[in-house]
Amino acid sequence: MKATCYAGRNTVEVLDVPEPRILNAHDAVVRVTSTAICGSDLHLIDGYVPTVKKGDVIGHEFMGEVVEVGPEVANLSPGDRVVVPFPIACGRCFACAEGLYSICENSNPNAGMAEKLMGHAPAGIFGYSHMLGGFAGGQAEYARVPFADVGPIKIEDDLPDEKVLFLSDILPTAYMGAEMCDIQPGQTIAVWGAGPVGQLAVACAYLLGAGEVICVDRHPYRLDYARRAGARTLNYEQVDVLDALRDLTGGRGPDACIDAVGMEAHDPVPAMYGYDRIKQALRLESDRPYALREAIMACRNGGVVSVVGVYGGLVDKFPMGSLMNRSLTLRTGQCHVQRYMRPLLERIRAGEIDPSFVVSHRFPLREAAHGFQLFKDKQDDCNKVVLTP
Amino acid sequence: MSTKSDILARALGWVSLALGAAQLTAPRTVSRLSGVDDSRLAPTAVRIMGIRELMHAAVLLGSRRPAPWTWSRVAGDAMELALLGRAAAARTGRRRRRAVAATAAVSGITALDLAAALYASGPRGRRPMRLRASITVNRPREEVYAFWRDLENLPAFMLHLESVRAMGERRSRWRARSPLTDVEWEAEILDERPGELIAWESARGSMVTTSGSVRFADGPAGLGTVVHVTLDYRVPGGTVGTAVARMFGEHPEQQVRDDLRRFKQIMETGEVLVSEGSPEGVRALRQLRQRPAQPVGSPS
Numbered sequence: 168m169k170a171t172c173y174a175g176r177n178t179v180e181v182l183d184v185p186e187p188r189i190l191n192a193h194d195a196v197v198r199v200t201s202t203a204i205c206g207s208d209l210h211l212i213d214g215y216v217p218t219v220k221k222g223d224v225i226g227h228e229f230m231g232e233v234v235e236v237g238p239e240v241a242n243l244s245p246g247d248r249v250v251v252p253f254p255i256a257c258g259r260c261f262a263c264a265e266g267l268y269s270i271c272e273n274s275n276p277n278a279g280m281a282e283k284l285m286g287h288a289p290a291g292i293f294g295y296s297h298m299l300g301g302f303a304g305g306q307a308e309y310a311r312v313p314f315a316d317v318g319p320i321k322i323e324d325d326l327p328d329e330k331v332l333f334l335s336d337i338l339p340t341a342y343m344g345a346e347m348c349d350i351q352p353g354q355t356i357a358v359w360g361a362g363p364v365g366q367l368a369v370a371c372a373y374l375l376g377a378g379e380v381i382c383v384d385r386h387p388y389r390l391d392y393a394r395r396a397g398a399r400t401l402n403y404e405q406v407d408v409l410d411a412l413r414d415l416t417g418g419r420g421p422d423a424c425i426d427a428v429g430m431e432a433h434d435p436v437p438a439m440y441g442y443d444r445i446k447q448a449l450r451l452e453s454d455r456p457y458a459l460r461e462a463i464m465a466c467r468n469g470g471v472v473s474v475v476g477v478y479g480g481l482v483d484k485f486p487m488g489s490l491m492n493r494s495l496t497l498r499t500g501q502c503h504v505q506r507y508m509r510p511l512l513e514r515i516r517a518g519e520i521d522p523s524f525v526v527s528h529r530f531p532l533r534e535a536a537h538g539f540q541l542f543k544d545k546q547d548d549c550n551k552v553v554l555t556p
Numbered sequence: 557m558s559t560k561s562d563i564l565a566r567a568l569g570w571v572s573l574a575l576g577a578a579q580l581t582a583p584r585t586v587s588r589l590s591g592v593d594d595s596r597l598a599p600t601a602v603r604i605m606g607i608r609e610l611m612h613a614a615v616l617l618g619s620r621r622p623a624p625w626t627w628s629r630v631a632g633d634a635m636e637l638a639l640l641g642r643a644a645a646a647r648t649g650r651r652r653r654r655a656v657a658a659t660a661a662v663s664g665i666t667a668l669d670l671a672a673a674l675y676a677s678g679p680r681g682r683r684p685m686r687l688r689a690s691i692t693v694n695r696p697r698e699e700v701y702a703f704w705r706d707l708e709n710l711p712a713f714m715l716h717l718e719s720v721r722a723m724g725e726r727r728s729r730w731r732a733r734s735p736l737t738d739v740e741w742e743a744e745i746l747d748e749r750p751g752e753l754i755a756w757e758s759a760r761g762s763m764v765t766t767s768g769s770v771r772f773a774d775g776p777a778g779l780g781t782v783v784h785v786t787l788d789y790r791v792p793g794g795t796v797g798t799a800v801a802r803m804f805g806e807h808p809e810q811q812v813r814d815d816l817r818r819f820k821q822i823m824e825t826g827e828v829l830v831s832e833g834s835p836e837g838v839r840a841l842r843q844l845r846q847r848p849a850q851p852v853g854s855p856s
């Protein structure tokens with residue numbers, strides 16, 4: 168079958184690989200009908216996620232039809248249409264019992280590797296490095312889904328793929344980003360990054376009662392998407408973000424700030440950008456935390472900084488003094504997708520949110536490399552790419 | 557009092573200091589002499605090695621009893637040998653000759669390091685290897701205890717064990733894989749307190765001298781079971797065997813932690829999860845040498 172494989176820094180290739188089969192009793196095999204490219208995949212192909220190997224099948228946003236189930240999977244049968252959450256979770260450990268699926272204690276066979284880098288190991292993730300499990304990803308014709316009795320959600324009505332595909336990752340991620348802000352009615356929330364995650368975070372912050380959401384990016388077409396989700400927008404290449412946010416919030420700063428940018432932030436101050444870029448290239452710091460620094464500095468006293476942008480290792484010049492002295496709360500995590508799929512599917516059914524507005528490009532799977540290029544280089548107003556095998 | 561091995565260790569400390577200084581101040585020259593100057597990363601790698609050497613120098617020259625520390629040098633040598641070996645294999649001509657010469661030089665130093673370390677772990681220094689690990693399992697204490705007490709279950713999560721056969725209430729026969737041959741021994745349960753403790757020891761005259769104990773306690777707030785494991789080994793080859801195993805990535809401590817993780821998986825989910833990176837199961841070694849995360853395909 169065809170699958171998107173990592174082929175070295177900045178390159179992916181669609182290759183012929185074997186078809187998956189059941190390896191564990193809780194597995195299912197899914198014939199993928201739609202899969203998407205995520206901002207997280209960019210960190211991976213740009214070479215900032217350790218322990219990715221050439222040949223790894225990537226992709227963690229996918230849905231499809233169940234074709235085979237292991238003996239321990241009672242809730243699914245061949246023919247079922249399912250969306251698969253990107254973190255792999257057993258549903259039985261302490262973390263899963265608390266709803267913290269992305270830190271499941273039983274789903275990362277290479278926990279020892281992650282432990283060395285992070286102290287303790289998080290859950291396994293589809294197609295996202297060996298340290299996070301060494302699982303083949305979902306940008307493929309078929310995918311093996313471990314713990315299929317826990318993760319996948321059945322879609323029983325005729326909602327089209329594009330309306331439900333993003334339950335696999337970016338919609339729950341955006342929702343969790345907004346939820347972590349603990350929004351009180353009428354509050355002002357600022358979102359860094361007008362990528363698909365940021366755009367959906369704008370929509371989710373309103374769903375959770377925000378009075379105003381402000382979104383920061385530099386690509387006008389992406390800011391347009393954010394505006395369509397209801398945001399007021401700031402182009403950080405045109406305004407001083409800290410000043411503008413003070414103006415918009417009576418001098419206090421936003422009640423909560425969401426980082427939907429992650430470790431490859433761009434910095435409008437060339438010297439700072441150069442500094443972080445060089446340190447990152449030399450692997451002296453693995454992450455460029457420009458948006459995160461700004462989100463912390465901007466947040467009002469006592470506010471919340473909610474980080475859903477992905478970080479891989481170490482950051483430099485972290486404004487700990489600002490965080491500590493101003494009683495800020497920092498909350499973060501890979502999304503506990505399983506926790507949000509059902510309620511968000513209900514909201515999609517009820518018409519309260521339709522995440523399909525983020526899609527800008529559709530390609531057959533064999534053109535994945537082209538999709539990656541457009542998405543990475545922000546060419547052709549590329550916002551979100553959906554691939555069909 | 558300085559022993560002969562401490563004197564050798566201190567001499568090696570001076571070697572480290574000289575080497576480290578050269579690697580840090582003239583990384584390009586060092587990479588040229590080692591035949592790896594065509595690699596963009598070589599100067600950085602050489603600098604890192606230099607920092608390592610200086611650390612060894614500090615420890616070896618700064619410690620009153622430096623000999624045991626030479627094991628850290630042995631491990632470092634192994635790393636350098638591996639890098640140089642790869643460099644030599646990938647090159648031709650002049651560079652290859654230099655890489656081979658550098659490999660030979662490092663091999664010589666490794667022999668000295670090994671000698672110093674072995675001296676140090678002579679009769680006085682030879683202690684059994686003690687490993688400890690703990691894990692918290694989301695199942696009731698009686699159930700967790702009962703699974704472990706059936707010793708025949710151990711190979712399901714202890715990957716070095718081939719099999720355990722019960723030979724009565726307290727006696728059992730264990731078979732384990734080791735890098736060279738399989739080893740077998742008999743073990744006897746010395747103490748058991750249902751739901752609390754199991755302690756065992758290999759029978760007298762066995763090829764392997766090992767003992768172990770596992771304690772079970774209620775988890776915090778009565779949730780689940782905390783499992784503490786202690787293992788003592790005197791393996792064939794002694795400290796050298798352990799060091800060699802470490803070089804090849806089988807950190808014994810990690811091995812035990814991974815074993816316990818698999819134990820937890822079996823107790824909580826009923827099976828050991830595998831991924832495409834190491835579908836044949838997960839030993840510490842496999843975590844280092846993963847295959848690409850591609851579907852495994854049908855067994856043919």
Ligand SMILES: NC(=O)c1ccc[n+]([C@@H]2O[C@H](COP(=O)([O-])OP(=O)(O)OC[C@H]3O[C@@H](n4cnc5c(N)ncnc54)[C@H](O)[C@@H]3O)[C@@H](O)[C@H]2O)c1
Nearest residue numbers: 206207340360362363364428429432433475476477501502
């Ligand atoms: N926590 C999770 O579970 C989870 C899940 C999915 C994605 N993510 C992460 O969320 C982040 C966004 O994902 P995406 O798919 O929207 O990615 P994306 O790459 O499409 O969007 C990132 C956006 O950030 C903007 N940006 C860069 N530097 C900035 C700065 N200094 N200030 C403001 N904006 C800046 C870019 O212009 C871009 O539009 C990524 O880090 C991704 O890895 C996390």
Ligand SMILES: [Zn+2]
Nearest residue numbers: 205206207336
């Ligand atoms: Zn994603």
Ligand SMILES: [Zn+2]
Nearest residue numbers: 257260263271
């Ligand atoms: Zn779990």
